[in-house]
Amino acid sequence: xxxxxxxxxxxxxxxxxxxxxxxxxxxxxxxxxxxxxxxxxxxxxxxxxxxxxxxxxxxxxxxxxxxxxxxxxxxxxxxxxxxxxxxxxxxxxxxxxxxxxxxxxxxxxxxxx
Amino acid sequence: xxxxxxxxxxxxxxxxxxxxxxxxxxxxxxxxxxxxxxxxxxxxxxxxxxxxxxxxxxxxxxxxxxxxxxxxxxxxxxxxxxxxxxxxxxxxxxxxxxxxxxxxxxxxxxx
Numbered sequence: 362x363x364x365x366x367x368x369x370x371x372x373x374x375x376x377x378x379x380x381x382x383x384x385x386x387x388x389x390x391x392x393x394x395x396x397x398x399x400x401x402x403x404x405x406x407x408x409x410x411x412x413x414x415x416x417x418x419x420x421x422x423x424x425x426x427x428x429x430x431x432x433x434x435x436x437x438x439x440x441x442x443x444x445x446x447x448x449x450x451x452x453x454x455x456x457x458x459x460x461x462x463x464x465x466x467x468x469x470x471x472x473x474x
Numbered sequence: 475x476x477x478x479x480x481x482x483x484x485x486x487x488x489x490x491x492x493x494x495x496x497x498x499x500x501x502x503x504x505x506x507x508x509x510x511x512x513x514x515x516x517x518x519x520x521x522x523x524x525x526x527x528x529x530x531x532x533x534x535x536x537x538x539x540x541x542x543x544x545x546x547x548x549x550x551x552x553x554x555x556x557x558x559x560x561x562x563x564x565x566x567x568x569x570x571x572x573x574x575x576x577x578x579x580x581x582x583x584x585x
Contacts, residue, residue, distance in 0.1 A: 395573060404478075404564050404576035405517075454571035461507070461519040461532060462566070462574055 365449045370469040379436040381468050383449030386430045393454050394425060396434045397464070398445040405448070405464070408434065444472045477501070478577035480565050486583045493552040495580050497565030506548035507566040507574060508532075508540065517564070523548055555584045 366384040373379040385394065395410040409416055409423045411432075416423045422435040436443055448467040481496035499506065508520040509532075519532030521540040529540050537559060541549040548567075552559055560583050566574040 402579075402581075404480075404566075404579045407573045407575055410573055461522070462509070462517055464516045 365451060365465055367447070367449055367465065367468045369466065370471065372471045372473055373436075373439045374473050375441060376438055379439040379443065379470060379472070381434040381436075381447050381449075381470065382431065383434070384431045385449070385451045388429050388451050389453075391453050392451045394423065394429075394432050395450045395452065396421070396423065396447065397450070397462075398443075398447045398470075399467075400442075400445040405462075408447075439470075439472045441472050441474060443470065445470060478565055478567055478575055480563075480577040480580050482580050483578060484581050484583075486585060487552075487555050488585050489555060489557060491552075491555045493555050493582070493584075495550040495552075495563055495565075495582070497548045497550070497567075497577060498546050499548075499567040499575075500546065501567065501569070501575075502545065503567035503569045503575075504545065505568045505570075505574075506542065507568075508538075508548065508550045509564045509566065510534070510561040511564055511579070512561050520550065557584050560584045 393410050393412050396408040397405040399405045409421050411423045425432045446467040446469050448464045477500045479498045487493050505524055507522045509517045511517050518534050520538050521532050523529045523542040526545050539551045563580045565577045568574040
């Protein structure tokens, strides 16, 4: 899997948009960008994924640059419950041994009241 | 919504015991996975299964076995628990090449 780089921590005021960056400069053409988050003492939660087009769902938006070397996860109206570690990963969507998830260190997002 | 349920959130066992961790998913997913998560080591894949009665070793299968008798249930077995198996155990499931969805984890302590 290509490696990703994320800032170790970020703060965001409650009610504001949280923009979490991720660099993946060595991403391959068939690798997707996935975002997960992990709230303390819980299992990882899938948020969103995309290949090259921007994506939006009920939780977040994913903006991928045209060269696909970086992306931004946007939480449009952050709440205190969004405080978590956010992981950006790149991987091929496949059904074999490489299907395993590998998390880096992620970004610890603090939502400030 | 996908629901992956792990039987226990916290479990304390003794060295040498045989330990069973259960995972059930309600979305008819064919793929199921067992990971352990340790500080500084991230997620590591123990075993996975792409179908009933099918299993494949992940990166750290030693000391573990699994059972998949029904599509919705994937069990992790510690044959003879040791203190170095104290960890957070996470089960995940997915359909085809879609994203994996995780349970809330079992924090296992081996004394």
